[in-house]
Amino acid sequence: MSSPSSVDYLRDEKLTQETRDLISSLPSEKGWLVSKIYQFQGCWHTEALLQGILTCQKHFEAKDSDIILVNNPKSGTTWLKSLVFALINRHKFPVSSGKHPLLVTNPHLLVPFLEGVYYESPDFDFSVLPFPRLMNTHMSHLSLPESVKNSSCKIVYCCRNPKDMFVSLWHFGKKLAPQETADYPIEKAVEAFCQGKFIGGPFWDHVLEYWYASLENPNKVLFVTYEELKKQTEVEVKRIAEFIGCGFTEEEEVREIVKLCSFESLSKLEVNRQGKLPNGIETNAFFRKGEVGGWSDTLSESLAEVIDRTTEDKFGGSGLRFSC
Numbered sequence: 153m154s155s156p157s158s159v160d161y162l163r164d165e166k167l168t169q170e171t172r173d174l175i176s177s178l179p180s181e182k183g184w185l186v187s188k189i190y191q192f193q194g195c196w197h198t199e200a201l202l203q204g205i206l207t208c209q210k211h212f213e214a215k216d217s218d219i220i221l222v223n224n225p226k227s228g229t230t231w232l233k234s235l236v237f238a239l240i241n242r243h244k245f246p247v248s249s250g251k252h253p254l255l256v257t258n259p260h261l262l263v264p265f266l267e268g269v270y271y272e273s274p275d276f277d278f279s280v281l282p283f284p285r286l287m288n289t290h291m292s293h294l295s296l297p298e299s300v301k302n303s304s305c306k307i308v309y310c311c312r313n314p315k316d317m318f319v320s321l322w323h324f325g326k327k328l329a330p331q332e333t334a335d336y337p338i339e340k341a342v343e344a345f346c347q348g349k350f351i352g353g354p355f356w357d358h359v360l361e362y363w364y365a366s367l368e369n370p371n372k373v374l375f376v377t378y379e380e381l382k383k384q385t386e387v388e389v390k391r392i393a394e395f396i397g398c399g400f401t402e403e404e405e406v407r408e409i410v411k412l413c414s415f416e417s418l419s420k421l422e423v424n425r426q427g428k429l430p431n432g433i434e435t436n437a438f439f440r441k442g443e444v445g446g447w448s449d450t451l452s453e454s455l456a457e458v459i460d461r462t463t464e465d466k467f468g469g470s471g472l473r474f475s476c
């Protein structure tokens with residue numbers, strides 16, 4: 153790949169020879185955002201994130217006390233990181249103190265992204281993270297490191313309706329790589345998304361793997377949706393807290409955390425409006441509209457229907473549906 157992008161994940165400078173050899177044997181597609189994406193264990197990845205996944209699979213040792221947040225990209229990662237960071241640290245960092253780390257640090261720097269960290273710093277020592285370790289990944293269930301599947305660590309999976317997720321990724325990509333994405337028609341991107349040949353895709357398989365895992369093992373995987381989080385944030389945050397073993401007794405605490413982590417609050421903070429993460433992504437790129445159903449300003453009715461039809465085909469019989 154020869155992208156002039158300033159974002160680490162869009163470059164291929166840190167690939168090992170082993171990964172380069174593997175990549176040469178994988179199915180590939182001309183990509184949007186990056187020149188090529190590769191299919192590994194059923195999912196399509198950029199070279200950089202594939203490198204991160206391979207290193208993570210090889211080296212990451214999960215602990216029973218770990219909490220791992222999982223979702224497709226642009227499905228509420230930033231929000232979920234903030235909420236869960238605030239809730240597990242609520243005694244160490246009371247929101248009422250007015251000195252919360254989220255007020256001065258972007259959520260992505262408080263909760264490491266497994267495959268991103270393994271790409272940027274393959275020797276990073278995860279054992280230095282405070283207890284309980286809180287991390288996130290976009291990996292499919294199939295690609296999770298064995299120790300994550302075999303330990304008693306907790307997985308919180310957040311799904312977002314595919315039209316909003318696609319639109320969010322579309323705008324994020326344009327911000328990350330304006331030149332590379334400028335001439336790519338949205339019709340072509342929707343087609344590739346629905347075929348599953350899109351960064352991190354197929355969206356629906358990713359969701360279904362975790363959906364079934366949550367039904368099979370409800371103590372291990374909690375399935376939440378961005379839409380429910382929006383509709384009844386306090387209820388969902390309490391459900392997450394119960395699941396990870398730190399339920400709330402004080403109503404006030406929940407309310408304060410929800411307020412601190414709201415789109416309105418986080419997106420106004422200086423730390424989330426200015427500056428870049430070490431991987432080159434501008435912190436404000438993670439805060440756009442934060443709405444449910446916002447897809448309608450970007451997708452035509454006919455493109456929305458193409459995504460809806462795919463969702464009906466893929467989710468038929470699973471018990472999963474979206475109302476927006």
Ligand code: A3P
Pocket residue numbers: 224225226227228229230231316319320321323413414415416418438439440441442443446
């Ligand atoms: P939009 O692009 O639809 O606005 P991720 O964090 O997985 O990258 O997802 C980014 C999406 O979540 C963006 O959606 C962003 O605006 C939204 N988002 C970020 N912080 C949020 C928050 N605190 N509450 C609700 N949505 C949030």
